[in-house]
Amino acid sequence: MENNWYTISVYSENNVGLLNRISGIFLKRHINIEALNVSKSEINSVSKFTIVVNTTEKWVQNIVGQIEKQVEVIKAFYHNDEEIIYQESALFKIKSDLLFDERNIQNIIKENNSQIVTVARDFFVISKSGKREEINKMHDQLEPYGIMQFVRSGRIAVSKAEMRISSLLEEFQHN
């Protein structure tokens, strides 16, 4: 079976220690977490982990089973890239001089549909949201001019198919 990119979405209670429990499942199987994001979800008091891995479907099934088994996990799903809408966010911190001295910088900002978040005396910050390749492309374009700081977020994703968490929670409650 060949490796592929999978996005695992985990709906869970918001508990101290659960991240440790979930990351241990990957550690034990020697599978690297390529990106991780934790946020609130569409349901009040339910958290959502979005985890990206590059592995085989057999392993991703195994991992999702083990994650779902954790007491504080409500439900876990996995999807390939075609089954989700996803993006990442990045911030670039650049020297202010460049904004005025290098006309091309403004073109790069425009062409990449990115935004200037702040301009200070010494630096300015650009934010860019999109797919990993788009962010990488912009990074490559800016790199020759000098990037003071760069950071990229984990993937966030919503599935094209429905995730029936609310009804699932109700089912659990009535079991």
Added chain:
Amino acid sequence: METVKEQKTTSKNNKTIKISGAEAIIHCLLAEGVDLIYGYPGGAIMPVYDELYKFQDKLTHILTRHEQGATHAAQGYARVSGKVGVAMATSGPGATNLVTGLADAQIDSTPMVCITGQVPRHLLGTDAFQETDIIGISTPVTKWNYQVTRAEEIPEILAKAFYIARSGRPGPVLVDITKNAQFDELDFTYEACTGVRSYNPYPKVDVNQLKAAADLINSAKKPFIVFGQGVILGEAEEQLKKVIEKTGIPAAWTILGVAALDSEHPLNVGMVGMHGNYAPNVLTNECDVLIAIGMRFDDRVTGNLDSYAKQAKIIHFDIDPAEINKNVPTDVAVLGNAKESLEALIPLLNNNKHTDWHNVFKEKYQLEYSTVIEKDIHPTKEKLTMGEVIEQINVASNNSAVIVSDVGQHQMIACRYAKFNQTKSNITSGGLGTMGFALPAAIGAKMGAMNREVVAIIGDGGYQMTIQELGVIFQHNVPVKIIVLNNDHLGMVRQWQELFFDKRYASTVMVNPDFVKIAEGYHIKSKRVSERSELKSTIEEMLASKDPYFLEVKVEKEDNVFPMIPSGASVSEVRLK
């Protein structure tokens, strides 16, 4: 704390009393029906021990000689009684000494609650004396764990701990309680936990899957059942028997499933796995439908997965969805508690007999009997064998003893040859293979089933890993019967060295102390046997004793356990010699 508030609760006890966290812990244990705990005191758990002193008429605390012993005793207690075992320890080294027992209980699905003391809240993260991150350390080896830092959390968290430990697929839970939470007062009321929002321990049995399973079983020509501990944990022994008798399907067991079906049942065809019986291993690759019930296709059961039952349709009954398709791809999966699933399956099954197919098992058994079993249990050579010792226990106990075995050759021999006529009788460390398990586990097993004969079968290696627990047997006069099968070697590793490492016996030769004198030092009646002529009468004497009894049997030093599936080989390549 959101999750705790979200519990569905019943049996509300409205009486509120103002007590310390430490006293609240005792009341929680009593409310959960606990009357026996194993543990070891220390600084960070002292307030709880002070309360144990006051409540000693209601709650017995057994001081093991090492915290690992406390966990194994709690496991032994849980495995014979079906109740939750409880172990207690202090912070730091007390807590880390629980880890092996937690891992063992996790992989063997044993319900256990461990309570550890922790440094006060304000010292957390300061590298305080005896501070250790036991939550971090125990996370991969617990079903659930939680650190309590406020006294008022105690009743809800302990209620949740017991509920999680015993429900669904059982497992160990650790609750770490900071010392300030033990000292501080709370308004105490206890509400038993009956549900946790995100946790679904009993998946509903799917009728369509059941029908699909029944169709496969009814049309099978060579069906074969393999059952595991799920049958015992789900209390489905009667249902299993009905399924087997109605369909005439030969049934084999994993080492944790063994006592679920009477050893003498005509359709009981023995043990699967690395040192299991010849017929069920070989015929795994000849059956047309393999029905797995409450077992998890461990690698010691399946051998090489690429050549495991490839010709068969696989039906898998299990309570844990994560086990389905984990190792062996399943054709029909029936999720749910074994009792409920099998109960619903029985009416869908046709009455049948598979006499010819069953005869194939019998023929293969005869081959195994003449090449292996007869020499093991009725040897003619001079030296004693482990197998004949087990056989004598069968005879003298009428197949009714609880057998607690350690890990190694003697364990495989005990599981192969011990006979059982009731459930919850074979206590061994199956998944983790924890040497040192048996002596403390036998203490727990005896205390969990005082009316039953409990015999610990231990090798000379494993015995010395937890030998200090003889102190508990002496102090509390726990009438367990201990047999050390002494071959002066770490026998199983030596066997592998002989077969696969050209007899390079690296660190497997043991120079042993005088075990009889050690037991005598603990004032335990002891005897050593090295002659066949003394064996029968000594075992009878041992079983007749009302007190604890230690028996060392000097056995052949370089015997091997057969049959054997070499590591990584297929079940059909099982070797008889």
